[in-house]
Amino acid sequence: MNLFEQITSIKDERVVAARELASAAGRERARKCLLEGEEILEWALAANVPIEQVFFHAKIGEHPLLTRLHAAQIPCYAVTDGILKKISDTAYLIPFLGVGNIAHILSEPTPLQDFVVLLNDVRDYGNLGTILRTARAFGIHDILTTSPQADVWYKKVVEASRGKVFDIRLQRFPSPEAACAELHRQGFQIVATSPRAPTLQSVARLQPKPIALVVGNETEGVCDAVFSQADLVVQIPMSGQVESLNVGVATGISVYELKLKLVMAMLTNYIRSTLGRDVNVAGKLIQQALDARLRSVSAFNSAQVIFLMVLKCDQTMSIEHVGKDMAMFGDELQALLDPLRTEGLIHEESGLLRLTEKGELLLGQFWSIVESTEDELLQGFSADERQQFRDFLRRLHANCIRVMTPQA
Ligand SMILES: C[S@@+](CC[C@H](N)C(=O)[O-])C[C@H]1O[C@@H](n2cnc3c(N)ncnc32)[C@H](O)[C@@H]1O
Structure with a gap:
């Protein structure tokens, strides 16, 4: 080429x-x-x-x-x-x-995130770009429109969005009714905005479920079809005899305030399902399941068997190295090592731990238990899913390390 x-x-x-x-x-x-x-x-x-x-x-x-x-x-x-x-x-x-x-930007996003913005016939290119840029700045990916032909790839929109138009998922509906029906079907509360709404946005009572924020056309505002389907219609208070805010500015204010309010309304759900907590619980359950299997045939637990495996790979390890590798120190570390010493599975020479012959032999037997337990834990996962799961974990590890590494 x-x-x-x-x-x-x-x-x-x-x-x-x-x-x-x-x-x-x-x-x-x-x-x-x-x-x-x-x-x-x-x-x-x-x-x-x-x-x-x-x-x-x-x-x-x-x-x-x-x-x-x-x-x-x-x-x-x-x-x-x-x-x-x-x-x-x-x-x-x-x-x-x-x-x-841009076909990928238009592919149907499933599932939608917890906060989406529905554009009800917003037309001005500068406003569209501002809204997309603002949405991305507040972590919103899903932009929905009630206009089936909405075109956000015109140069002026791209420029006003500072390229964020390439980093969204756009879903276009044939009509406002179709958009609202789909959002309700997916469990969203529809929050429409209007300068003449009966409720102040800052005191509006949100339900603890995802929000679809609707902003309206520059002249007509949000249409009646959306108002009749909205769970809430809210107003940003204004003074100085201003009739309405620019739709881009109003979107920024609403997204900021409603996102904060949603977090508070959904806090318990969020806390229960944070990534760290989910992974931590899964890790502990895996360890307990392995402990249960090992304890049924030996006096050793999963931490001890995993340590024997690491020692087999590394050949020798100092006690300090073991502590760092197993994230155990003091009494906890002694409780891990003492039974292995007493049973003659490891021995210490010049400050370095090694596997004994008996340790090697037992490790071989433990390995088959570890393998069959892992197989049970991944029961119902296809071969592809198992591979994917390992890949996800590897990527998660790499991302954790990136997050922990100080930026230059
Ligand atoms: C320029 S305004 C439309 C004005 C239109 N004449 C009306 O009465 O709705 C465009 C959009 O910005 C949002 N907006 C503007 N000012 C607002 C305010 N004070 N409170 C809530 N939303 C507002 C609404 O979504 C509105 O549909």
């Missing part, structure tokens, strides 16, 4: 296909969008948007962006300024134009 091929004809099929993307209808048909300019291309790269090709001005020499695109095996075509202007449909020159595939 020639990554820096030249295209000189406006009739080249790659140019013709890219020109289609200057219009909303073309983007909709192709499920692709134009990535106009260096900054937008950088945002798309950072968000892992599949970039199918990039057209760049033939006069550009070596350029760091081209080097990165080349390294990512993205075909880049040198073209004239006339071709670039035709593709972008502008009178001015944009020296880099990419084609990004």
Whole structure:
């Protein structure tokens, strides 16, 4: 594949296909969008948007962006300024134009997160971009719209969102009624907003369940169909005889306040299901199950058997090393090692612990118990699921280490 091929004809099929993307209808048909300019291309790269090709001005020499695109095996075509202007449909020159595939952003998100924003016919490109950027800043991924043709890949939306449009999941509904029905079916409470709502947002009583925040069109506001389905309609108080807030600003205020309120309303559920707690409980249960199996055939527990396995791998270990490896110290560490010494499974020489012959022999027998217990614990998991489960754990370990590593 020639990554820096030249295209000189406006009739080249790659140019013709890219020109289609200057219009909303073309983007909709192709499920692709134009990535106009260096900054937008950088945002798309950072968000892992599949970039199918990039057209760049033939006069550009070596350029760091081209080097990165080349390294990512993205075909880049040198073209004239006339071709670039035709593709972008502008009178001015944009020296880099990419084609990004956005089908994944539109794939149905299952399940939705606990807080979603439903755009009820919000139209202004700047407002759309601001809302997407604000939503991502508050950890929201799922943006829903009541407009089946909502097009958020127009350059002005991409710019106003600072590229966050590439980092959302967009679900478009055929009508406001369809959106509300689906949200209720999925257990959401619908919180609509209006400058004339009867309830102040800050004192609204939320139910302890996921929120769909609805914000309305710049002129008409939220439509009647949504109001009639809403569980709550809330207002952000204003003074100074202002009629309403800009919808982007109102969304920011509502997301911030309602997210906080939702956390408080759902606190007990959240605490019960934090990742750390779930993994901790699972880890303890696994250990207890293994202990139960081992105790039925020996006087040793899972920590001792796991230590014997580690010692077999490392050959020798200092007591200090054992403490660190098993996260045990003082009396607890002695209680782990003493029975193994007394039974002659390990011995100590010049401050280093080793497995004895008896220890090696017993370890072989313990191993089959560990293996069969693990098999029981993973009962009902297919071979693929077992592999996936191990992969998930490995990725979780790597992420934990990344979180613990101080940032440069
Ligand atoms: C410019 S306003 C629409 C004004 C429209 N004439 C109306 O009365 O609803 C656009 C959207 O921003 C949100 N909004 C604006 N001001 C608000 C306020 N004070 N309280 C709650 N939501 C507000 C609502 O979602 C509203 O539909």
